[in-house]
């Protein structure tokens with residue numbers, strides 16, 4: 328087992344003018360499951376591949392277990408990778424697939440057999456050891472790919488979107504299994520995904536990256552409850568946080584025709600660059616319907632409602648100039664609508680105007696100029 332340290336690590340691919348990973352500082356503790364998450368192209372695979380030794384580091388250092396491995400060959404780093412395309416050898420049995428890397432490394436046959444059997448037991452693959460991959464389900468194949476990594480008994484596991492090839496239902500099952508397995512084995516793990524739900528459900532901690540730059544690192548609840556900037560606020564959580572820029576008038580946020588109270592401490596942190604505006608964020612579950620005369624609520628014209636049985640959602644436009652901005656129910660526009668979770672047994676009618684009150688303790692405030700958190 329080992330701690331992993333990225334120390335001011337930068338990667339600029341030849342021919343690119345911008346770094347794909349820019350001055351990354353990140354510690355993965357011994358035995359920790361760290362999920363690196365961000366949109367496609369943000370530098371996740373590059374980060375992982377530098378740790379694996381498959382990609383050159385242009386600036387900075389990478390340490391595994393206190394040892395500088397920055398220029399070390401991949402095979403000497405004592406890591407094992409599980410890729411998105413975990414192509415198994417079709418002509419080999421499950422056992423041979425799992426033991427192949429050990430065989431190449433010259434591990435004695437008896438030792439290989441022992442490790443493969445142990446891994447198969449952990450992965451619930453014992454009865455399939457003599458089968459060929461084509462006689463396995465997608466989930467079983469995925470577990471064989473995990474098995475290949477486990478038998479190597481590495482210091483660090485690296486996983487690059489290993490669930491991408493599975494259908495939605497299997498992904499949910501498998502992510503639970505992988506998280507449980509990692510905890511059982513206690514091997515330091517860097518897991519890469521673009522899926523924030525995977526990140527929230529699997530990681531001890533999550534590192535959010537955007538355009539090669541680390542945005543925030545923390546436990547899932549920390550990132551969910553206190554996102555450090557607008558990007559993390561919008562990226563973590565589904566349905567996503569409502570985020571809008573509003574004028575600040577007499578210390579209050581003007582939302583459409585209404586005003587809502589803001590904490591003075593947050594407002595006092597705004598600067599001239601913010602031009603008298605503030606970004607107000609709230610999660611759909613942190614607001615609710617309010618009485619028509621509530622002085623600290625804003626008006627919403629309801630464009631769509633959803634009854635999911637357990638939850639109800641209303642989607643709407645904030646009312647400006649006494650009339651709702653052009654209402655649209657097109658799916659692509661639904662993301663831009665304000666979303667509020669309500670009691671599914673008390674859904675308002677489409678077309679009606681309702682008052683929405685944000686839980687003041689759950690409001691997320693950001694400076695428009697820096698996009699950084701104010702409260």
Ligand SMILES: Nc1ncnc2c1ncn2[C@@H]1O[C@H](COP(=O)(O)OP(=O)(O)O)[C@@H](O)[C@H]1O
Nearest residue numbers: 340341343347366367368369370371372373374
């Ligand atoms: N071999 C390469 N040469 C040049 N640019 C690359 C190479 N590999 C990746 N990139 C660029 O680096 C950025 C990060 O890529 P990558 O790490 O694969 O992102 P992610 O895994 O988060 O989708 C992207 O803009 C991508 O186009």
Ligand SMILES: [Mg+2]
Nearest residue numbers: 371372373487
């Ligand atoms: Mg990638």
